[in-house]
Amino acid sequence: MQRVCVITPTYNEAENIRSLLDTVFKDGVSNDDSYSISAVIVDDYSPDKTAEVAQKHADTYGYDITIISGDKTGLGDAYKRGYKHVIDNDLAEIIIMIDADLSHDAKEIKNLVAQVNNGSDLVVGSRYVSEGKIPGDWPMLRIVNSRVARFVTRYVGGLSEEIEDPAGGFRAINVKTLKSIDFNENVGGTGYVFQVGTVEHFLKKGKKVSEVPISFNDRQFGKSKIRIMDVLEYFAFCLNMKPTSPFKTHLLYLLKGVLALVIFALVATISNNNGINPYIGRVLGLQAALGVVLATMPDIFAWFKNDSTSNESVDKSRIVKYTLLLDAFLVSVVLSVSVLMSRIGWNSVLGFSVTVAITTLITIAFAKFANTKFIERRRQSELTR
Numbered sequence: 001m002q003r004v005c006v007i008t009p010t011y012n013e014a015e016n017i018r019s020l021l022d023t024v025f026k027d028g029v030s031n032d033d034s035y036s037i038s039a040v041i042v043d044d045y046s047p048d049k050t051a052e053v054a055q056k057h058a059d060t061y062g063y064d065i066t067i068i069s070g071d072k073t074g075l076g077d078a079y080k081r082g083y084k085h086v087i088d089n090d091l092a093e094i095i096i097m098i099d100a101d102l103s104h105d106a107k108e109i110k111n112l113v114a115q116v117n118n119g120s121d122l123v124v125g126s127r128y129v130s131e132g133k134i135p136g137d138w139p140m141l142r143i144v145n146s147r148v149a150r151f152v153t154r155y156v157g158g159l160s161e162e163i164e165d166p167a168g169g170f171r172a173i174n175v176k177t178l179k180s181i182d183f184n185e186n187v188g189g190t191g192y193v194f195q196v197g198t199v200e201h202f203l204k205k206g207k208k209v210s211e212v213p214i215s216f217n218d219r220q221f222g223k224s225k226i227r228i229m230d231v232l233e234y235f236a237f238c239l240n241m242k243p244t245s246p247f248k249t250h251l252l253y254l255l256k257g258v259l260a261l262v263i264f265a266l267v268a269t270i271s272n273n274n275g276i277n278p279y280i281g282r283v284l285g286l287q288a289a290l291g292v293v294l295a296t297m298p299d300i301f302a303w304f305k306n307d308s309t310s311n312e313s314v315d316k317s318r319i320v321k322y323t324l325l326l327d328a329f330l331v332s333v334v335l336s337v338s339v340l341m342s343r344i345g346w347n348s349v350l351g352f353s354v355t356v357a358i359t360t361l362i363t364i365a366f367a368k369f370a371n372t373k374f375i376e377r378r379r380q381s382e383l384t385r
């Protein structure tokens with residue numbers, strides 16, 4: 001028979017732990033005796049004596065539990081100790097991770113187990129796939145917090161969008177896979193962000209990560225253990241998680257854009273101060289700025305074409321043609337903004353540079369949008385032909 005071990009981390013959960021054990025050993029068991037169930041409670045010397053309460057309750061009802069106690073160093077560390085205990089003592093083939101505060105429904109353990117048996121290495125119980133639920137009366141602030149955390153893992157962290165609820169704490173893991181990935185060294189995050197670190201690490205190692213819908217409930221008793229340090233660690237961890245992420249890419253674009261703008265203003269001002277015609281000075285500045293853009297963003301034309309991230313797909317003669325077209329377009333923007341500004345008597349270099357940058361950005365964004373639509377339409381008509 002397969003063995004399932006439920007790991008639950010606890011810190012001051014004395015009010016919840018009895019009900020949790022009851023529901024795990026009543027609702028979490030297999031309907032067809034395909035698996036047996038045991039539990040490991042990872043308690044960090046809870047001052048409210050969670051461990052004692054749990055042991056007494058388990059003795060009374062004959063539940064198969066182990067309590068491991070340690071110093072409080074965060075949720076991630078607690079789970080790592082739990083994993084190690086299960087592996088060292090060969091307790092199970094599948095680990096279930098569940099919060100002790102009754103936020104997760106033990107009836108759904110079966111679904112998580114089934115998904116591991118279908119070939120997943122890590123199964124995340126998800127509030128955000130269809131059929132997944134958050135409490136109907138969740139305050140706006142909780143919804144926003146949860147959504148922001150998810151956005152941060154994707155936008156700042158660059159985590160795959162395939163996983164809808166990467167911070168969720170109700171999970172199943174194939175123990176054989178867990179042994180193979182050296183989680184102690186490799187899975188980052190000591191606090192709550194450890195859940196995100198685990199998803200990222202499994203994906204990086206090419207392991208199968210999937211989700212099953214769960215119904216999430218608010219805790220009835222006790223307090224949340226999330227502290228400001230956990231939130232800061234979450235951000236810092238996501239920022240460091242991958243060398244590239246949408247946020248890092250956009251930040252880099254912004255920095256290069258600002259650099260180009262500074263060079264543009266510098267060359268135009270120097271030319272002006274040396275008696276060169278202001279229109280010519282600005283066109284010269286533009287050439288220098290364009291040089292910087294092309295040198296620092298070599299894949300810019302492929303990005304425009306929408307079909308690759310490398311310029312290899314755009315042949316050399318086209319790159320020259322595109323560069324000349326772009327240059328001509330920018331020269332016309334610079335000259336028309338110059339003429340317009342001199343008509344209305346506005347002479348600020350900064351104002352001029354920013355107006356040119358904004359006009360250029362809007363035009364390029366519009367052109368990219370139109371180009372994408374054009375490519376889409378062509379594809380559609382090729383498909384229907």
Ligand SMILES: Nc1nc2c(ncn2[C@@H]2O[C@H](COP(=O)(O)OP(=O)(O)OP(=O)(O)O)[C@@H](O)[C@H]2O)c(=O)[nH]1
Nearest residue numbers: 009010011042044074075078099100101224225226
């Ligand atoms: N051992 C241990 N358990 C912890 C630690 N921090 C949190 N936990 C447990 O981890 C589980 C999740 O913590 P919660 O405080 O409920 O976090 P949350 O569910 O994101 O927050 P709420 O929705 O407000 O409850 C609970 O069972 C906590 O007791 C810790 O540092 N050590």
Ligand SMILES: [Mg+2]
Nearest residue numbers: 099101103219
């Ligand atoms: Mg909770």
